[in-house]
Amino acid sequence: DIVMTQNPLFLSVTPGQPASISCKSSQSLLHSDGNTYLHWYLQKPGQSPQLLIYEVSSRFSGVPDRFSGSGSGTDFTLKISRVEAEDVGVYYCMQGVYLPLTFGGGTKVEIK
Amino acid sequence: EVQLVESGGGLVQPGGSLRLSCAASGFSFSTNWMNWVRQAPGEGPVWVSRIDTDGSNTKYADSVKGRFTISRDNAKSTLYLQMNSLRGEDTAVYYCVKDRHWNSFDSWGQGTLVTVSS
Numbered sequence: 001d002i003v004m005t006q007n008p009l010f011l012s013v014t015p016g017q018p019a020s021i022s023c024k025s026s027q028s029l030l031h032s033d034g035n036t037y038l039h040w041y042l043q044k045p046g047q048s049p050q051l052l053i054y055e056v057s058s059r060f061s062g063v064p065d066r067f068s069g070s071g072s073g074t075d076f077t078l079k080i081s082r083v084e085a086e087d088v089g090v091y092y093c094m095q096g097v098y099l100p101l102t103f104g105g106g107t108k109v110e111i112k
Numbered sequence: 113e114v115q116l117v118e119s120g121g122g123l124v125q126p127g128g129s130l131r132l133s134c135a136a137s138g139f140s141f142s143t144n145w146m147n148w149v150r151q152a153p154g155e156g157p158v159w160v161s162r163i164d165t166d167g168s169n170t171k172y173a174d175s176v177k178g179r180f181t182i183s184r185d186n187a188k189s190t191l192y193l194q195m196n197s198l199r200g201e202d203t204a205v206y207y208c209v210k211d212r213h214w215n216s217f218d219s220w221g222q223g224t225l226v227t228v229s230s
Contacts, residue, residue: 031214039216041157048207048223049157054216092156096215100173101147101159 002026002095006104013083014112021107023076023093030073037096040069040078041103044089052091053078085111114138114219116208121224128198128228134191134208134221142166142186145211148193150204151223158204161193162211175201198228 003026013019029038040053051060053069056076066081080087088111093104120132132148148160161182162171170182181194191208205223212218 035214037214037216041217043157048220049217050220051212051216051218054212054218055214060216060218090156094157094215094217099162099171101162101215103157103159106156 001100002029002098002102004093004095004102004104006091006093006107009105009107011107011109012112013080013109015085016082019080019083019087019109021078021091021093021109023071023078023104025074025076025095027098028073029076029095029097031097036072038069038071038076039094039096041092041094042087042089043092043106044086047089049092080109083109083111087111114210116210116219116221118206118208118221118224121206121226123227123229124198125230126199126228129194129196130198130226132193132195132206132208132224132226134193136189136191136208136210139210139219141184141189146182146184146191147209147211147215147217148182148191149207149209149217149220150202150226151207152201152204155204157207160206162215163191195226198226200228202226203228 041049043049057069090106115137117135163182179197208221209217210219
């Protein structure tokens with residue numbers, strides 16, 4: 001199985017400050033079709049996960065532009081340019097190339 | 113608006129069975145792959161199973177292979193998960209999830225709790 005490793009496990013951020021989450025996969029997520037199927041989700045407290053970023057860097061509908069994704073191969077990053085109170089929750093990366101589909105262990109973001 | 117409403121969860125003894133349902137609305141159900149994802153208390157999400165548009169192709173996590181069966185009824189816009197030989201480690205919230213494209217999950221239900229305990 002593909003192992004997805006996220007760092008850090010926990011982030012405490014002052015509102016208005018940036019935040020960055022790393023996600024590394026045990027194998028390249030570059031598919032033979034040329035696309036890279038690495039997705040990011042946010043699970044807010046008490047809610048179901050929601051899609052933030054798909055295919056490394058494409059923001060899903062309605063996601064604020066303070067969220068951005070980057071990376072290639074096995075190394076990926078989610079950045080929040082200016083953290084807001086509504087951004088608290090657990091962020092997960094997920095690979096969509098290999099079965100079984102696998103998630104990272106999660107990064108919990110709280111507001112200072 | 114996309115809606116995914118799961119039902120069928122509950123308390124079941126080890127070795128027992130449950131059938132989960134997911135009623136879908138607000139999108140063209142028959143043209144989307146669908147998945148089940150579970151999340152044990154305090155843990156991260158874990159993919160369980162996937163089904164293609166007409167039900168002819170199904171995939172499972174090794175942990176549930178041979179015990180769980182995913183299916184769908186496109187006429188009723190409903191997704192199912194038949195769970196047999198349940199174990200304590202199957203205890204989790206089970207989410208019905210819509211696949212936008214290439215395993216990016218753009219809509220999640222509210223989840224249904226399955227508790228396996230004697």
